[in-house]
Amino acid sequence: MSTQPIAIIGAGLQGLTTALALQQRGEVVRVLERAEGTALETSYANAGMLTPSQVDPWNSPGVGRHLLQSIGRDQSAMLLRLGALPSLMGWGLSFLRHSTPNRHRQATRRAFALARHSIELTAQIREKLGIDYDASTHGTLKVFRSDRAFAASIATAEFLGREGMIFEALDADGVIDTEPQLAEVARELVGGLRFPDDECGDAHLFCRRIAAEVEERGGRIDCGVDVRGLECRGGRVTGLHLEGELVDASRIVVAAGSWSVELLRSAGLRLPVRPAKGYSLTLDAKGIPNTPRIAVVDDTLHTAIVPLGDRLRIAGTAEFAGFDKRVRAPRIRNLSDLLQRVYPSVAARADLGSANAWAGLRPMSSDGLPFIGPTRIGGLFVNSGHGHLGWTMAMGSADLLADLMVGKPTAIDPSPYLAQRAL
Numbered sequence: 419m420s421t422q423p424i425a426i427i428g429a430g431l432q433g434l435t436t437a438l439a440l441q442q443r444g445e446v447v448r449v450l451e452r453a454e455g456t457a458l459e460t461s462y463a464n465a466g467m468l469t470p471s472q473v474d475p476w477n478s479p480g481v482g483r484h485l486l487q488s489i490g491r492d493q494s495a496m497l498l499r500l501g502a503l504p505s506l507m508g509w510g511l512s513f514l515r516h517s518t519p520n521r522h523r524q525a526t527r528r529a530f531a532l533a534r535h536s537i538e539l540t541a542q543i544r545e546k547l548g549i550d551y552d553a554s555t556h557g558t559l560k561v562f563r564s565d566r567a568f569a570a571s572i573a574t575a576e577f578l579g580r581e582g583m584i585f586e587a588l589d590a591d592g593v594i595d596t597e598p599q600l601a602e603v604a605r606e607l608v609g610g611l612r613f614p615d616d617e618c619g620d621a622h623l624f625c626r627r628i629a630a631e632v633e634e635r636g637g638r639i640d641c642g643v644d645v646r647g648l649e650c651r652g653g654r655v656t657g658l659h660l661e662g663e664l665v666d667a668s669r670i671v672v673a674a675g676s677w678s679v680e681l682l683r684s685a686g687l688r689l690p691v692r693p694a695k696g697y698s699l700t701l702d703a704k705g706i707p708n709t710p711r712i713a714v715v716d717d718t719l720h721t722a723i724v725p726l727g728d729r730l731r732i733a734g735t736a737e738f739a740g741f742d743k744r745v746r747a748p749r750i751r752n753l754s755d756l757l758q759r760v761y762p763s764v765a766a767r768a769d770l771g772s773a774n775a776w777a778g779l780r781p782m783s784s785d786g787l788p789f790i791g792p793t794r795i796g797g798l799f800v801n802s803g804h805g806h807l808g809w810t811m812a813m814g815s816a817d818l819l820a821d822l823m824v825g826k827p828t829a830i831d832p833s834p835y836l837a838q839r840a841l
């Protein structure tokens with residue numbers, strides 16, 4: 419075993435869990451993070467859901483038409499901004515190529531295997547370290563306003579049921595029995611699906627605790643350090659370009675979310691990942707009676723309302739807008755409108771004006787699966803491209819990558835997620 423630290427670029431969900439997984443296998447790690455703290459980018463205020471039940475990639479059959487229709491429509495749950503089109507060309511074609519029914523089903527099954535492994539490891543580390551991240555283990559309730567959408571989701575659930583996912587189909591009365599607070603909107607609902615094994619919790623709190631554990635184990639986490647590029651010689655990675663200096667490194671993990679693309683480009687590699695912007699609105703729910711007890715996904719509005727301790731988070735929507743992280747008022751309005759449509763009396767009592775509005779960039783792969791493992795450049799590894807499932811898949815992805823790096827057998831078959839399919 420080498421004693422030179424493994425350099426990990428990025429201190430989000432993937433970078434931090436990778437650091438811990440490598441330490442657990444006896445490696446020494448150094449995490450380099452551009453921001454002033456850990457998990458301040460996409461892992462900061464995501465929806466917080468650990469959902470093996472929602473693993474179907476977003477390029478479902480028909481997605482192309484859907485995206486074209488969304489151009490210029492701020493109300494669309496999935497929105498394509500014209501300005502982002504040039505940066506999406508090659509990636510977009512691959513995204514569409516993977517949206518055939520067969521490919522989509524195959525990616526869904528593969529994503530489920532990783533998500534299920536990951537959620538088990540998340541529960542184990544929560545117990546082992548006694549991490550409090552406002553976790554809830556009540557599952558997810560997905561509600562439907564149209565028979566067609568309900569039937570399509572039942573078909574997906576039945577498909578994943580054959581892979582071991584547990585779910586329960588509910589009529590409108592069953593939905594209200596599960597979440598009585600939805601009684602106000604019962605007339606609009608045609609039914610729901612309950613996924614009892616899903617969990618939720620605050621990913622940022624989780625990351626902070628994992629970062630503390632990495633440091634307690636002797637790992638170094640350097641924030642405020644911008645990695646400008648990778649140095650490679652003779653088919654191997656040899657170092658990192660920081661501001662004004664070149665630092666030697668013979669093993670590097672790129673776990674820089676959407677920004678992994680530019681780092682890998684500096685080594686001549688093209689990672690098919692593009693940012694898909696999403697929004698969240700987090701409000702203080704202390705003192706509001708009858709707040710939701712279970713994470714609720716509204717299928718029509720493609721958005722989730724998630725209880726996080728004393729807070730409530732409304733999150734969702736996808737916008738292809740390049741690296742523009744501006745929080746746009748109409749998109750945030752969509753989230754508060756959703757709260758109004760699902761929990762009118764909570765919305766009436768909530769102080770939405772002081773709620774925390776946030777936007778983050780999901781690193782979306784074009785084939786719906788993350789990129790994990792070695793690249794064709796010796797010593798250079800990747801853990802990125804988890805899209806809407808980066809929290810759900812974090813612990814499992816880190817586990818796979820760490821085993822691949824130290825040459826141990828992996829807990830599940832890594833082949834569908836291997837980075838070498840693109841790099």
Ligand SMILES: Cc1cc2nc3c(=O)[nH]c(=O)nc-3n(C[C@H](O)[C@H](O)[C@H](O)COP(=O)(O)OP(=O)(O)OC[C@H]3O[C@@H](n4cnc5c(N)ncnc54)[C@H](O)[C@@H]3O)c2cc1C
Pocket residue numbers: 427428429430431432433450451452453456457458459460461462463464465466467468469643644645646673674675676677678681694695696697698733734777778779780781801802803804805806807808809810811
């Ligand atoms: C609105 C929204 C809701 C979501 N909801 C869920 C959900 O409910 N469940 C779920 O599973 N997933 C969800 N996700 C997705 C999930 O949040 C992401 O997949 C995950 O956070 C990605 O983690 P990451 O570590 O790959 O990237 P990031 O968290 O973005 O971390 C990458 C880090 O790398 C750093 N970095 C980048 N470039 C450099 C550089 N050159 N030098 C040094 N550091 C660098 C960045 O500063 C950043 O801290 C959601 C995302 C959004 C936007």
